[in-house]
Amino acid sequence: MKLLPALTLAALLCLLASAFAAQTAGxxxxxxxxxxxxxxxxxxxxxxxxxxxxxxxxxxxxxxxxxxxxxxxxxxxxxxxxxxxxxxxxxxxxxxxxxxxxxxxxxxxxxxxxxxxxxxxxxxxxxxxxxxxxxxxxxxxxxxxxxxxRTSTAVEKIYAYLAAQKITKIAVLTAKDAFGQDGLEQLKALAPASGVTIAAEESLDPSGTDFSAQMFKLLEAKPQAVVVWTIGPAGAVAAKNFAELPGAKPLLVQCHGQPSPKYLELAGAAAEGTLMPGTKLMAAGQLPDSDPQKPVVxxxxxxxxxxxxxxxxxxxxxxxxxxxxxxxxxxxxxxxxxxxxxxxxxxxxxxxxxxxxxxxxxxxxxxxxxLSVDSLVMLKVEHGRFTLAQ
Amino acid sequence: MAAARARAAGTSLFALLAVLGCVLPDYELLAVSQHLFLAVNVMALNFCLGLGGQVSLAQGAFCGLGAYASALLHPELPGGSLAIAAVVATAVYALAAAVSRPLEKLGEGFLAMATLAVTLIFTNLILSLSPLTGGTAGMMVDSKLSLPFLGAITGDKPYYFLFLGLLLASVLVFARVRASRLGRALLACHDDPEAASACGVNRAAVRSLAFGLGGALSALAGMLQAHYSGFVSPGQYSLELSLKALLFLVIGGPGRILGPIAAVLLLETALSKIHFLGEARVLVHGLLLGLALLWGPVGAFRTGRAGFTNAPGAGT
Amino acid sequence: MASFTAYAVQTVNSGLALGSVYGLMALGFSLIYNSSRLINFAQGELLLLCGLTLYSLTQAVQVNPIFALAAAAVCGYGAGFAMYSTTLGLSFRSSPLRQLMLTVAASLTWQGVAILVWGKKPLLLPRLLPIPAVSAGPFYLSADTAASLTMALTAAALLSLFLAKTRYGRAIRAVSMNSLAARLQGVSPTNAHALSFALAGVTAALGSMAVGPQTMLRFDMGLGLGLKGFVAASLGGYDSVWKVFAGGAILGLIEAALVLTFSAELKETLSYALLIGLLLLAKTGRSCPEKA
CATH class of the missing domain: 3.40.50.2300 (Response regulator)
Structure with a gap:
């Protein structure tokens, strides 16, 4: 007669389960x-x-x-x-x-x-x-x-940062895909209003493996900053090529698609000092308590x-x-x-x-x-970590 | 007897496809239409490979040319779908024929590589001409195809039957050409190019004709596809399309009609059903194709030479 | 003028970095093509899998340069042989077209293995050879370039010695000249084919050591590199190790020069147009694929 208790238990369980399910009924x-x-x-x-x-x-x-x-x-x-x-x-x-x-x-x-x-x-x-x-x-x-x-939001963020650094002459390297194309259009469209001149532009194949030739050409134009616009490993490749070129170098700014631990890993030492706009996810610990996003993040x-x-x-x-x-x-x-x-x-x-x-x-x-410009922060790679850029 | 049997099998295949078109729900039809699109490209390749014995990987480029040309011409000439189709088909025919002429003397693998380069050049040109073509993102195709008696074409069923009709037309033209003097000249080039030349066949001329026919057919398929899917992007008409067409033709048997079409329909359906494999899909894809190549039906390449096998790696 | 020198130096540096890899790929390509008249579409995947295996090795144990080279050689040899046994080795009696398509299927299959085992993210193979950057006067080779070039030149030298001086090397050459005659002389074409695949695997493994630190390894990199290898082999003309290798180096230099003088947009278009032109040039005069 062990069947009865077992059945009772099962029935109880069923009831309990349906009671829980009823919480999100319908x-x-x-x-x-x-x-x-x-x-x-x-x-x-x-x-x-x-x-x-x-x-x-x-x-x-x-x-x-x-x-x-x-x-x-x-x-x-x-x-x-x-x-x-x-x-x-x-x-x-x-x-x-x-x-x-x-x-x-x-x-x-x-x-x-x-x-x-x-x-x-x-x-x-x-x-x-x-x-x-x-x-x-x-x-x-x-x-x-x-x-x-939006791409334009990220571009505005970058230009605002550059303006604060008194940088007016930049060179851009954009991917040949839809994302990079978009970036190039916005970089060009917003430049005059932000007082930035684009001294040189080059493109890269996002599945490509070496962009030192493009980087070199861009540096020949003597820009104060180089902006790279691509998602995925190509950004890290560009950073490495940039770091390997001899001579003094300007700032390297990546786009808002780049901030990820993978970038740090792939670019290694070359990532050090590079800047990029990113969501607050990447520097959650450093957000001020007044930021409404902090608890959500x-x-x-x-x-x-x-x-x-x-x-x-x-x-x-x-x-x-x-x-x-x-x-x-x-x-x-x-x-x-x-x-x-x-x-x-x-x-x-x-x-x-x-x-x-x-x-x-x-x-x-x-x-x-x-989303507005405030939704992004400028990140800087320091000691192999993303930190809020000042 | 064999011809009659093949005809009966062909008729029943098309009848089955027509019935499918009437009963399948619209979203399922979309998948079959995409397979039919590929099947037309396979038949297009069949002209130069199955008849002329030339491996081509340029099908993606020809197909893409048709798609982009139609997408760009329609806003200029609304309602002129038939005229545009005629112009596009003729232009791509001429281009494909012209491209194939100098390439005719290349051997199998080299021709494959040269035509592969044609497709890559096409893709890169589309990317470089981004003001016109929209670059990688591609562009939306808002204009509708309009045909006499049918008016503007919208919806899945009409497009399904257009694809089916185009496939049927390509099959009929192929069968017709194969049985003609031109077809026999092509088969001669395929079996032994030097002997064919010696017998007075103008190899470059007949082969470029086959290339051109295939190119025009692909362009028409591309045109349908552009208006059906409502957008064009370089990814749709890339090397992948060329490779797929070649793989399915080789698996189904170059020079045959039903084999390649069945290979496309069956294998593509099977491949689209293996979503659950997730990341293992590429591996299974490769293995499936490898197995089909090793143990699949043998095409016209060995017919007529039964019992004779080349020493391994002996070329030709 | 200073700017021109700087351009030239940069062209040489970035051109040779990838040019050496193209050269290594081209060597593998022409080895296989010469012995079996087969164009191996999966050459790039050989490089990929060898590179990924080396990557796992560097993650597991401390790897010194000698050990790395030995591991690359073993791994490349094994991979090449495995590729042979699953493509040409299975399809002697098939038409050449089917053999060609089998290498396409192999390329997909190997890619699938790479995805399953190593995932889709790019992996950075560390520099395994301690070769420093070189600069002499205005000229300048970065550490990656120097390492690639050294490896590629050594491989080419060893390969040409092997083909010229050893019994097996002579067997490969004999089969490539005339398969039937070689067989009559007691040389087994099958063994020569297998050996050429295995050697192509070794050059690909070295290629992965050269390309891994520069550009990382990713599951979909194979086809692009394989194609460049093919262009390089066509440029070099298939018949001598050094010419084939030079084809790779020249292709790398041309590409870098194109980027510097025109733009990266045109680089691919022009290098494929170059391929078509070269194939036509190479084939003029030879009416048909010659019969063995």
Whole structure:
């Protein structure tokens, strides 16, 4: 007669479980995720998915959105625009998700946007490039949002820093990809207003292996600072080539896509003294207590550690973008009051004061990013660590 | 008998694809359409490799030319899709034929490398001409294809059937050419280039014709793809496309029709289903292709020479 | 004038740094091509896997220069042989086209192994040879350049000695001249093919020691380097070790000069246009791929 107690226990457990589940009662709200988990952008896409899952779990542990849990359905886009588009359609037409988070690269973003704009699906992208929310020849962006800082924001940050250092003559080395192209356009566009002249410009192949020739040419123009605009290892290669050239050298400034422990590791001694704008994630410990982002950033880092992600993917400037996308999504859903695409879109573009890891978001119908220059800090590499530059 | 059987198999394959087009939900159709796009490129390559015996890796460049040209011409000439298609096909035909002429005398591997360089040059030019082409980010294609009787083409089904139609057309043209005097001249070049020359075949001329036909076909496929996906970027028409086309053709058997098409449809579907493998996918991809190459069906390369094998590494 | 000298010095330095690597790749390419008429698309992956193995070795134990060189040689030899047994070794009876495509499949497979074992992030191979930077008057070679050049020159010298003086070297040359005649003389073409792959593996391993500290090792670097190796081999004309090596060095110098005089935008376009031109030049007069 041991069966009876066992059955009772099982029944009790069931009750208990359903009681817990009731905390986030109701049907889950389906959110689609598109992440480049393989292909060239995998180093960004894979950690982005892990952070997205972590954030969803965190939101659900706190009771979900209006009492309903969120559920993430995600696919790998293989860093390929065609596959990203196919997967976006699968998410919407087969899985019936409410909104999409991702994809990871600008090319994929444009491909997905084509579909989401036509079919009125809110998409909060984690792509670096501005074209997805630039309008003009890149089409409308009513339904498209992105969480990483705009390129122009990063350029403004750099120019403001240079102005404070009384530097007016610079040379630029930009990648031949969409990201670098964007950087070059903004560097040129904002230079006159900031009193900066660009004395020389060169380009690099982001998968290339040696840029000393370009660096050399840039230095021949005798700039006071060299600005390098590329994501990934090419930035470290450029720093090494720069350091190896003989003679006295100006400042080396990297872009906001560069701050990561990998940069320090790959560039080694050559990283010392280089400057770059970055999110506050990279210098969380040094933030003043008055900074509204400080608690959010510290909490994010604690969660990141707790999940064991730090070991796999050491914290870098890209880490927080998926967290911010989901934070915006939750804020939008709460403001909209119902899981409806139209209402969500309207709510998203009128959100203000949402504190995320990458900054404080103030969105408007014209600005689907909502981050200002204050969301970035200037970082300087000192003794193999990122520190706040003065 | 064999020809009749092949015809029956072909008809049933296309009938099956047409039925699929009617029953599959739209987002699944998108995947099949992308496979069909690749299949057209494989058939295009079949002209120069299957008939003329020339390995080409320039298919990506020809396809991309079609896509970019159509994307750039449509805003200038709205509604003129047919005229644009004709112009693009003719221009790429002429270009491909012209490119192939001087390359004709290169041997197998060298020709592969030279045409590979053609594709790389195309990609780099697209990157360098960024004011026109949008560089790496690519550009959105907002203009719609418009055809007589059908009007502006939108939606998955119409594009699916356009791809299917283009594939059918390429199959018919291929079968026609293969059975013609030109086809026999090409096969002669393929089996023994010197003997073909000796018999009075103008090798450079017939081979450049095959190259041109393949180029034009790829360009048309690229044009459809550009308007279907709504954007063009250099990554879509890169070396990867050329390599894929070549791999599937070699696996399916150069010179044959159903083999390569079946190889594309089956293997591509299989490869798109192995998402769950995550990081192991590249490895499995490579192994799968290797196995298909080692134990897959043998193409026209050995037909007619049964029992005779070259000494290892004897060239030719 | 001072600026011109500075340009020239810089061209030589950055040109030779990669030029030596291209030269090493080209040596491997032409070894395999000469013995088996096979163009090995997976040559770059040989370099990649050898480099990554060396990387793991440096992480595990303290590596001194002699040990590093020995490890590179063993690892390259093994990798080359493994590549042979999985491509050409399996497909003697297939058409040359299938053999070519098998090396493409091998390139994917090896890349897949690299991704699974070492991941997708670039890894920095430390400098394993203690060769200092050299500067004489206005001329200047950075430490990486000096190390690459030394390694490449030594490898080329050893290889040409091996091919000229040893029994096995002569066997490879015999097979490359006339496979059938060599077989009639009791030389096994199969062994010669396997040996040429293994030697190509060794040059690739040395190449990885040269390129690793400069540019890091990443799973997708193979194809690009392999291609440059092919261009270099075509430039050198395939028939002599020194000419092939010079082809690599010249390609590196041309590329650096192109970047300095035009822009990096044009570098790739021009170097591939150069490849087509060279292939055509090399083949004029020879109407067809010659038959063994």
């Amino acid at each position: 049907e889950p709200i389906l959110i689609g995720g598109l992440f480049a988990e393989s292909g060239p952008a995998a180093f960004i896409g894979t950690p982005t998915r892990l952070v997205a899952e972590m954030t969803i779990a965190d939101i659900n542990a706190k009771g979900g959105v209006s009492g309903r849990p969120l559920k993430l359905i995600s696919y790998d886009t293989e860093s390929d625009p065609n596959i990203a588009q196919r997967m976006a359609r699968q998410l919407i037409e087969a899985d019936k998700v409410l909104a999409i988070v991702g994809p990871s690269t600008t090319g994929e973003g444009l491909a997905v946007k084509k579909y989401t704009e036509e079919n009125h699906i809110p998409a909060i992208m984690t792509v670096g490039g501005d074209p997805v929310i630039a309008g003009g020849k890149f089409g409308p962006f009513a339904w498209t949002f992105k969480t990483p800082q 510290l909490r994010f880092i604690a969660m990141y550690d707790e999940r064991g992600l730090e070991k796999q993917f050491p914290l870098n400037t890209h880490s927080g973008y998926a967290f911010d996308a989901l934070t915006l999504l939750r804020a939008g859903l709460e403001k909209a009051g119902k899981p409806d695409r139209d209402a969500l879109r309207g709510a998203l573009e009128s959100l203000t004061g949402v504190v995320g890891v990458s900054g404080v978001f103030n969105l408007t119908p014209e600005d689907h990013n909502g």
